[in-house]
Each structure stands twice: as C-alpha cells, then as structure tokens.
Amino acid sequence: MPFEPAHLALAQQQWREVLGDAGVRIDPASLERFGQDTMCSPAYARVVIAPRSTEQVSACMEIARRYGVAVHPISTGHNWGYGSASTTDAHCVLMDLSGMDRILGFDEELSVVTLEPGVTQGDLARYLQEHNLPWLTPVTGAGPTCSVLGNALERGFGITPHTDHFQAVLGIEAVLADGTLYRSPMALGVTAPCFKWGVGPYLDGLFSQSGLGVVTQMSIALVRKPEVIQPFYFWVDEEQGLEAALAGIKRMLDLAPGQIGGINLMNRTRLLTMASEDAQVVGLSEAQQRAAADALGLPAWMGVGSIYCQKAQHAPLKRMISHELEAFASKSLFKTRGQLTAARRLLGHLPGGWSRRWQRTLDKMLQGIDLMEGQPSEVALPLAYTAGAKPLPDAPLNPARDNCGLIWYAPILPLKIQEVADFVRAMERRCRQQQMPCPVTLTSLSSRAIDCTVPLLFDRADTQASNRAHECYRQLFAHGKVQGVLPYRVPTRFMHLLTDSQGPAWQLGARIKTALDPDNLLSPGRYCAANPTPDQAMTASVVSI
Incomplete structure (x- = not known):
C-alpha cells in the first residue's frame, strides 16, 4: 500500500483518541531526540506514538493497518551502534514502548520474571535489590538505561551464567501487524512459564530479530546469585x-x-x-x-x-x-x-x-x-x-x-x-x-x-x-x-547486506512476513527485504572485496 500523507493525518487523529495528545508526538524536540544516532541511519521518524498497554498497542496497529501507515517499535532505543531509534523507512511512525515499564511479577520458586519492554537493566536490578531477591540481572555492557526485553529479542549476551539472553526467554506476548494477539502456548496459566519450547511449532523465535510482531511482555529465567x-x-x-x-x-x-x-x-x-x-x-x-x-x-x-x-x-x-x-x-x-x-x-x-x-x-x-x-x-x-x-x-x-x-x-x-x-x-x-x-x-x-x-x-x-x-x-x-x-x-543502516536471494531461510522468512503482514506495515526491511513477496527471492547487496 503506497504511503499517503492524508492517511497519516487521519491515523494521527485516531491515535490521539486512543493515546491522548501526550501519546502522539510531532514536536521538534521529541523528533530531534528520537533522531539522535551514532551513525548515518537510513531514516528517522516524523511521528512518534507512545502506547502504555498491550491493549493500546493493539488498537494502534489496527489504526495503522486501516490507513496503511508503517510502524517501527522500539523498547528504549538505546541500542547504540546498531541504529538507536532510527526507523527502517522514511515513512515509518516510531512506536515508543519505553512507557510500558512495569515488572508484572516474579516467581521465586521458578526464578522467572515477567516484564514489559520499557523495563531497563537498572530498573530490574533495583527491583531485585529493593525486594531482597538474590538473583542476577542479565546485564550487558550497554548500561543501566537499556531494555532487558529489547536486548533479549536482539539475542544479546553478557558474562553472567545465562550468557545467551534469548535462551533464557520462556514466554512472550506479542501484537501482530493486524492488531491480534499472540501468546506462547505454555504461558497462559496462572503461574509463570517454565518450559521454553512449549508444544507444537516453536513460534516465539519468530519475534526475535524480526518485524513480525510487537512484543509487549516477556518472561525470563534469572540465575540465583551463587555463594x-x-x-x-x-x-x-x-x-x-x-x-x-x-x-x-x-x-x-x-x-x-x-x-x-x-x-x-x-x-x-x-x-x-x-x-x-x-x-x-x-x-x-x-x-x-x-x-x-x-x-x-x-x-x-x-x-x-x-x-x-x-x-x-x-x-x-x-x-x-x-x-x-x-x-x-x-x-x-x-x-x-x-x-x-x-x-x-x-x-x-x-x-x-x-x-x-x-x-x-x-x-x-x-x-x-x-x-x-x-x-x-x-x-x-x-x-x-x-x-x-x-x-x-x-x-x-x-x-x-x-x-x-x-x-x-x-x-x-x-x-x-x-x-x-x-x-x-x-x-x-x-x-x-x-x-x-x-x-x-x-x-x-x-x-x-x-x-x-x-x-x-x-x-x-x-x-x-x-x-x-x-x-x-x-x-x-x-x-x-x-x-x-x-x-x-x-x-x-546495513540490513540490506544481510539478505541473500539464494538463502532458503530468507525466502521462508519473506513468505512468513507476507502471510502475517501482507501490507508490510511493521518494521519494513527489518531482517527481511523491504518489499517481500512469497514468490520473489530477496535482493542481495553485492559488495566488492
């Protein structure tokens, strides 16, 4: 669906009805802050929306689909050296999830914390300290202001015993491009999830390093501090x-x-x-x-x-x-x-x-x-x-x-x-x-x-x-x-270098993207071709060496 400025204006009006005026930002100061980067990235947002709940994320995606407006979600945007809060397309609206900053629960028997995208490493460390909980925060060198959930989705790693942070993810909740909800099959009970793989096709991994959904909650296994x-x-x-x-x-x-x-x-x-x-x-x-x-x-x-x-x-x-x-x-x-x-x-x-x-x-x-x-x-x-x-x-x-x-x-x-x-x-x-x-x-x-x-x-x-x-x-x-x-x-900036026209994994990814997001409205070009189709191989970028 081609970009239409008039459609963006209508979408903004309806987003304001859902989020209030404070939840839709077009002022220069906000846009300048979200346009800060450590490299020359391809594009930066001209509109920022800031939902505060899964329900609001879902409503925002329904509006985006109605008007054909592309949306790019970020947790805190502090992935310095990888693009910060830059978008994948000049017409993307930035969805800022940093206001969704609740720690929803901690199961001490299972050592599992459930949290939202805006919870930072510093937030989780303070929560564990204030509640006298002897567990390790899955830290990285990026610092206290970076999202725990966002780092796990990017398959970040650290030096604590759970080196691989996505390996520690036991369940997620995500909003798809059409506003519908996904939850891990074994994360629906009254207790925290305990088994990463669930039952049936393993689908949680589709939301890691992809533009297939907006992850709004995540359950992560923590490591108890040893003696x-x-x-x-x-x-x-x-x-x-x-x-x-x-x-x-x-x-x-x-x-x-x-x-x-x-x-x-x-x-x-x-x-x-x-x-x-x-x-x-x-x-x-x-x-x-x-x-x-x-x-x-x-x-x-x-x-x-x-x-x-x-x-x-x-x-x-x-x-x-x-x-x-x-x-x-x-x-x-x-x-x-x-x-x-x-x-x-x-x-x-x-x-x-x-x-x-x-x-x-x-x-x-x-x-x-x-x-x-x-x-x-x-x-x-x-x-x-x-x-x-x-x-x-x-x-x-x-x-x-x-x-x-x-x-x-x-x-x-x-x-x-x-x-x-x-x-x-x-x-x-x-x-x-x-x-x-x-x-x-x-x-x-x-x-x-x-x-x-x-x-x-x-x-x-x-x-x-x-x-x-x-x-x-x-x-x-x-x-x-x-x-x-x-x-x-x-x-x-360099996503286009990654996709391989001969790679069956990338071709399958393009087919899944087309099935879940036929209008290519959720982070277009993120770990896939900018305009994927189910029957067209993804274009490769050739670099001389």
Whole structure:
C-alpha cells in the first residue's frame, strides 16, 4: 500500500483518541531526540506514538493497518551502534514502548520474571535489590538505561551464567501487524512459564530479530546469585599468544560448563581505549597507538573471566583455571571485590601518574565486577567517546545524544582456534586500510562459539571519517560473508547486506512476513527485504572485496 500523507493525518487523529495528545508526538524536540544516532541511519521518524498497554498497542496497529501507515517499535532505543531509534523507512511512525515499564511479577520458586519492554537493566536490578531477591540481572555492557526485553529479542549476551539472553526467554506476548494477539502456548496459566519450547511449532523465535510482531511482555529465567562470584584476569604479552589463549579458554569452558561466565579477551587497541581515558585514540597512526600502549605497559591481549559456584566448589575450580592459565598467560590474578577496593584505597594515598593510572584500572575492574554480579554499569560506554565526543556533565552516558561515532561489527565464529586467530588478523588489516582503529573483544558464548566484536569508532561530525567507517563495515561484512561468517545482529543502516536471494531461510522468512503482514506495515526491511513477496527471492547487496 503506497504511503499517503492524508492517511497519516487521519491515523494521527485516531491515535490521539486512543493515546491522548501526550501519546502522539510531532514536536521538534521529541523528533530531534528520537533522531539522535551514532551513525548515518537510513531514516528517522516524523511521528512518534507512545502506547502504555498491550491493549493500546493493539488498537494502534489496527489504526495503522486501516490507513496503511508503517510502524517501527522500539523498547528504549538505546541500542547504540546498531541504529538507536532510527526507523527502517522514511515513512515509518516510531512506536515508543519505553512507557510500558512495569515488572508484572516474579516467581521465586521458578526464578522467572515477567516484564514489559520499557523495563531497563537498572530498573530490574533495583527491583531485585529493593525486594531482597538474590538473583542476577542479565546485564550487558550497554548500561543501566537499556531494555532487558529489547536486548533479549536482539539475542544479546553478557558474562553472567545465562550468557545467551534469548535462551533464557520462556514466554512472550506479542501484537501482530493486524492488531491480534499472540501468546506462547505454555504461558497462559496462572503461574509463570517454565518450559521454553512449549508444544507444537516453536513460534516465539519468530519475534526475535524480526518485524513480525510487537512484543509487549516477556518472561525470563534469572540465575540465583551463587555463594561465590570470583573474577580472574590474565595477560598475554605477545601477539602470537592468541592461539594458545583461545585453546586455553576453550578447555576451561569444556571442563567447567555453567560455572565460568563469558570470558572476554581484549586486544591491545581495546585496552588502549580503556586506559587512555580522555586521550583521543581515534586518529592515531598504528605506530602512535603502539607507542601509547607501550608507554602504559599494555599487553597484546588481556582476558577477564568469572567463576560462579558454591563455596565447596571454589578451590578446585580456581586450581583448574590457574593450571590452564599457566600454559599461555604471562601473568594471572584472582582478586575479590574487597581486595581490589582495599588496593584502590591504598593507591589513593600515593602521588604520581603511576598511582593515578592504577586507580583508574582498579575502578574499571570494580565496575567489571558489578557486571559479573548482575549490577548494570557504564564501564563499557566510554569506549564510544574515544573519537572526541564529550558526554554531558552529571548525566547518564548516551552515545547517540552526545554525537558519538560508533558502528558495531559483531560476527559469530566457531571456536576453532586457527580460524578465529586468522579472522581477527584479517579484520585488523582491513581496519588499517580504512585508517580505523581495530579494538577487538572476543567473548566466549560457549565452548563452541565466540563473538568477535569490533566497534568502528569515528568523529561523527567528520564526513570523511563517517564515510570511511561505513565503508569499513561493508568490507568487514563482505569479507566475513565470503567465509560463511555473519554478525549476530546488524545495524539498521546495513540490513540490506544481510539478505541473500539464494538463502532458503530468507525466502521462508519473506513468505512468513507476507502471510502475517501482507501490507508490510511493521518494521519494513527489518531482517527481511523491504518489499517481500512469497514468490520473489530477496535482493542481495553485492559488495566488492
């Protein structure tokens, strides 16, 4: 159905009847806020609607269908580096679900929380703390203001024992494009759901990374806090030590499944972005980066992991990990929060730059422990500011608001040692060709899969730098695709790179989209072709490499 401005005006009038004037926003201040992004995304909303209940979402979708107006839902819009609150089409109305921020219930016997899209990591952590509930919030590095539900739908991950956040989803409620309601088949009783797969075709997964429905509720299994949460750190001095480190990480995960959280392995450039604080890393030559890293004594790679266990299991697990680390790490460290806090306090009494640098390092380590303990933290967000953007004083960090330049490339690789090492080095070469730093974080998702995350950092106000960053993403994506390696999620700007005309999965996705949303009104172009038809293959974007 072609876009008609007159139809949009009629839809706005009826949305106001459902939501009130405050629920339909066209004022410049609101539109400017929702148009903030860390990249040049394809489109931004000219109208924002803000339902506060499932019933209102359903009514809004019925109106959208009546008038042929496309709608793009967001939870909080804080998926920085992936598109923020940008829409998939210039004529999309943005549906802001951040006002649906209720925690609907927590079943202590089943460890299952049910919540709405606007509940943030910070909200859930506060709820658990205020109710004295000893469970871990499924945190990420994106910070306290990001949606729990939205991250799970995007298949986000963290370093707590439930590394895969969508794996922990046990039931959902969603509104389809025509306003009708879907609920998971085993999530209809008086108790919380307890079995992810339900019965019959597994349909919940259709609403993850798709434009097939607006998810309005989700039930998520949480992990009870164990008696011991023990961080450990290790250093690998030489570049060629990467293969041995990957092999050691794989062995540790195989030997202690479920008792070691996701292990982060960061290269020297990533460490430099953390250690430099206000010093700008973006724009430095490779030689300058190496000199700065050497001046700070940074290793080629540094790893961070965490043990989750009961007290009786702690000593043997620590011995096993220590033994594995001896095979490849130049140094390792097991320290508790109390020990790091005491060291931080002691350093505060010592003068000199060395003392201040170590204080900052210990601050980062303590914030990292917050994440391990299920407490959301901003520890990873300063990365977005390393191209020169400045945060607002006395305000939560918000890379989109603060005009940071950031695009995430996050391919998933099989944890095969040489393949991962070769892929990392190829990425570093391609970033150098585009005059981009390559801060790599390898995060273990299991003993079989590892995420290879690269933030493309640039000066958002510099057109040439922005163009280089976009070209660098296209080249990284194309290089990976040739090898059968794809990102686990894709920024709005680059959705068109993902679809494959020869891929039966994408063709089936197009048929399902057409069946559920024949007018293509719900997030058109999101993880599917912009105009899918059941009998037409999806167009592929060809990128030269």
